[in-house]
Every structure is written in structure tokens, then in C-alpha cells.
Amino acid sequence: MRHFDYQNGAMFAEDVPLSRIADEVGTPVYVYSTATFTRHYQVFAESFSDIDALIAYSVKANSNIAVLATLARLGAGADVVSGGELKRALIAGIPARKIVFSGVGKTRIEMQDALRAGIHVFNVESLAELYVLNDVALEMGKTAPVAFRVNPDVTAGGHAKISTGKKENKFGVAWSQAEKTYAEAATLPGIEIVGVDVHIGSQISDLAPFEAAITKVGGLIKRLRAAGHKITSFDIGGGLGIPYGNNAATPPPPSEYAALVKRLTADMDVEMIFEPGRMIAGNSGVLLSEVLYVKRGEDRDFLIIDAAMNDLLRPALYDAYHDIEPVRQGNLDKMETYDVVGPICESGDTFTKGREMAKLESGDLIVLHSAGAYGAAQASQYNTRPLVPEVLVNGDTYAVIRARPSVEDILKTESMPDWLTKDENVTDI
Numbered sequence: 001m002r003h004f005d006y007q008n009g010a011m012f013a014e015d016v017p018l019s020r021i022a023d024e025v026g027t028p029v030y031v032y033s034t035a036t037f038t039r040h041y042q043v044f045a046e047s048f049s050d051i052d053a054l055i056a057y058s059v060k061a062n063s064n065i066a067v068l069a070t071l072a073r074l075g076a077g078a079d080v081v082s083g084g085e086l087k088r089a090l091i092a093g094i095p096a097r098k099i100v101f102s103g104v105g106k107t108r109i110e111m112q113d114a115l116r117a118g119i120h121v122f123n124v125e126s127l128a129e130l131y132v133l134n135d136v137a138l139e140m141g142k143t144a145p146v147a148f149r150v151n152p153d154v155t156a157g158g159h160a161k162i163s164t165g166k167k168e169n170k171f172g173v174a175w176s177q178a179e180k181t182y183a184e185a186a187t188l189p190g191i192e193i194v195g196v197d198v199h200i201g202s203q204i205s206d207l208a209p210f211e212a213a214i215t216k217v218g219g220l221i222k223r224l225r226a227a228g229h230k231i232t233s234f235d236i237g238g239g240l241g242i243p244y245g246n247n248a249a250t251p252p253p254p255s256e257y258a259a260l261v262k263r264l265t266a267d268m269d270v271e272m273i274f275e276p277g278r279m280i281a282g283n284s285g286v287l288l289s290e291v292l293y294v295k296r297g298e299d300r301d302f303l304i305i306d307a308a309m310n311d312l313l314r315p316a317l318y319d320a321y322h323d324i325e326p327v328r329q330g331n332l333d334k335m336e337t338y339d340v341v342g343p344i345c346e347s348g349d350t351f352t353k354g355r356e357m358a359k360l361e362s363g364d365l366i367v368l369h370s371a372g373a374y375g376a377a378q379a380s381q382y383n384t385r386p387l388v389p390e391v392l393v394n395g396d397t398y399a400v401i402r403a404r405p406s407v408e409d410i411l412k413t414e415s416m417p418d419w420l421t422k423d424e425n426v427t428d429i
């Protein structure tokens with residue numbers, strides 16, 4: 001069931017017309033569906049309800065505290081990659097014991113905050129980081145629960161920029177150094193080894209790379225146990241892809257992914273940890289935007305919309321595809337072909353080229369689908385465009401969960417040094 005769909009020719013988010021949100025909040029704006037977040041989380045969680053599993057939602061996909069609170073109430077844990085994300089997860093009501101901390105460059109302060117909170121596990125990516133974590137833990141009179149993120153050297157992920165499990169990537173402990181690294185960790189009094197972690201990439205559309213990684217890690221777990229390490233958890237990261245509506249490979253449904261994972265890990269006697277991000281959030285949100293101008297070019301027509309690459313970076317960063325539909329259902333007898341672009345002074349500010357869609361005019365509203373993950377979370381204020389707001393729909397009501405700042409709000413964070421304020425041509429902000 002689609003929660004962004006037409007009712008009598010106009011697109012709704014659940015039971016709220018998108019045109020109402022555009023009128024009341026303005027555009028561009030992200031609109032999320034509580035029902036979709038709930039369904040995606042539950043489909044995933046239920047497919048693992050018969051095993052010992054922690055679903056640690058990857059906060060970086062969509063980190064709004066209202067989104068996190070929605071998932072927290074369904075029982076989700078969190079995978080965080082910064083002290084800021086840790087704070088968000090805790091504020092949203094995700095218990096520390098369900099939080100895992102990933103990332104290649106944790107700082108001492110972030111380690112202290114996570115140790116103080118009492119998180120489930122640190123996913124450590126290098127010996128250098130391990131020594132610092134040991135040091136911080138000892139200073140605080142604590143021991144840090146640790147899994148090493150190992151790099152299984154498998155190819156996965158829909159784009160070079162979202163492949164993370166190859167040996168040339170910056171992520172994880174090199175496969176050939178894994179056992180040595182565990183042996184070293186076992187000598188450190190501030191460290192308690194608890195598990196193994198991998199995350200091989202994102203937007204993965206077939207099961208083969210998961211199978212390869214799980215099989216390799218299964219062998220590693222046996223060798224680590226034989227060497228005397230206590231391995232109680234196996235975190236296989238996130239990465240399961242979602243359909244974006246184009247004809248690219250359709251990812252397997254969570255049920256098939258779950259069947260594979262359960263078959264391969266049945267004898268491992270571990271707690272399984274999952275870090276899904278895109279799979280939960282991707283199709284739970286759209287970016288709602290207004291057509292500013294239709295520019296008739298020499299050999300192509302441009303649809304200039306009020307959303308731009310600063311609001312949704314994925315097409316510019318990963319050549320990503322997003323389905324685009326009009327909010328008022330179009331006349332399919334009047335098709336046109338457009339390059340859909342934003343107002344930013346970069347050629348990369350292009351959402352799609354040569355896309356056929358029903359004829360649109362200035363003032364029409366459109367949605368870019370599948371924008372709930374890596375959309376608002378990656379937004380910036382480039383070109384002094386205020387940070388795009390976010391709205392969460394729940395049935396027939398909605399709430400603004402991140403307000404659009406004014407230009408004054410943006411300028412308030414900047415200041416003039418004294419040697420510039422004396423100039424009579426400089427106005428006070």
C-alpha cells in the first residue's frame with residue numbers, strides 16, 4: 001500500500017493533501033509518512049522476530065528526532081556515527097543499550113559520551129582508534145564493549161560512492177589483519193571484546209554480496225572463538241536496497257534477505273545486529289516542490305523547480321534516480337520531456353535529464369519520490385537557501401518537525417570581526 005498516492009486526482013500523504021502542506025508550510029519541504037515508517041520497520045523486525053536480533057536503525061539516513069521517536073516507540077535501536085546522532089537517539093527515547101556506535105573517526109569526547117550513556121557496543125575500525133578508546137575507558141573507570149568492523153573485501157553497493165566493503169575503501173580493519181587485531185584488543189584492560197561487525201555498502205540489490213560477507217565472517221568467528229575470544233554478537237550492517245521506481249535491478253524483499261541471513265547464521269550462536277537505514281526511511285518520504293518556470297531551451301525544455309541540490313543532493317552526488325510526479329494528476333495525453341533542475345549556480349543541480357512527464361506549468365506542485373533517506377539529512381544552506389523544512393504526517397494530521405529558518409536566522413550565526421565593523425559601509429546584522 002502506497003501512502004503517497006492520488007485521491008480524486010490530487011496526491012495525498014496518508015490522508016493529508018500535499019497541496020495543503022505546500023500552502024501552509026511552503027515549498028520546498030520534505031513530507032514523511034508515519035504509516036510507511038511503521039510498516040517498513042515492522043516488516044523488517046517481524047522477519048527476525050524468531051531470532052535474537054537488535055534492529056539498530058541507521059540514524060544518518062534520516063536523523064530527525066520525531067522520526068527517531070516514531071521508530072523508538074516501535075522498539076528500534078540506533079546505529080549512530082557521531083556524538084550528535086547519539087544525542088538525537090537518546091532524546092528520542094532510544095535506550096542506550098540498543099545503540100551501536102559506528103564510524104572511522106570517533107573523537108575522545110564522543111567516546112566519553114557514549115561510555116557515560118552505556119551504549120551496547122562500539123564498532124571499532126582501527127587499532128589507532130582502539131588504543132584511544134582503551135585510554136578513555138580506563139580514565140573513566142569503565143570497560144568499552146567492542147566489535148571490530150572488518151572489511152571482508154566483497155563488492156557491493158549501487159554506486160562507487162556507496163560501496164564500503166572493498167579493501168581499497170577506508171572502512172574497517174583489513175581482512176588479513178583481523179585476527180591480529182582481536183589478539184591485541186584482548187590485552188587491553190579497558191576493552192571487552194563482544195562481537196564482529198561488517199557493513200559492505202548501500203543500495204545493494206542482490207543477495208550474493210551479503211552471502212559472501214556472512215560466510216566469510218562466519219569462518220572468522222570460528223577462528224576467533226578457537227583463539228579464545230568471546231564473540232556474542234554479529235552485526236551485518238545495513239545496505240539492503242529499495243526500489244526507486246526506475247528499471248534498475250529490484251532489490252530482494254526483506255523476507256528473502258531475512259531467510260538468507262537466518263540460514264547462514266543458524267549455527268553461529270550470536271545476537272544478530274542489523275543497521276538498516278534506507279530500507280526503513282527511503283520510501284517513507286517525498287520532497288515536495290513547486291515549478292518556478294518552464295524554460296524553453298534551444299534543444300530541450302527545463303523545468304526549473306524551487307528545490308535544489310542543497311535540499312536533495314543524491315542526484316548530484318550519486319547520479320541517483322528519483323521518480324517525479326505532479327501533485328495534481330497530469331493529463332497523460334499531453335506528455336512533455338523535461339530536464340528537471342534547481343535554481344543553484346551549478347550544472348550539477350540537475351535532478352533528471354530528458355524525463356517524460358505530463359505537461360507542467362509555473363505554479364504546479366511536484367513530488368520527488370523515495371526521498372526519505374539521505375535527503376533532508378544531507379541538506380545544506382548552499383547559495384544561502386534556508387535549510388529545507390520537514391513535515392511528519394500521521395493519518396489526517398501533520399506536524400512541522402523541522403522549521404524553515406529565516407535568512408536572519410542564518411545570518412545570526414555569523415559575525416563581523418572588529419576590524420570590519422568600523423567601516424561605515426558595513427551595516428550591523
Ligand SMILES: *Cc1c(COP(=O)(O)O)cnc(C)c1O
Nearest residue numbers: 058102202238239275276277278
Ligand atoms: C550508512 C550506514 C548504514 C546504513 O546503510 P543503508 O544502506 O542506509 O541501510 C549502516 N551501517 C553503517 C556503518 C553505515 O555507515
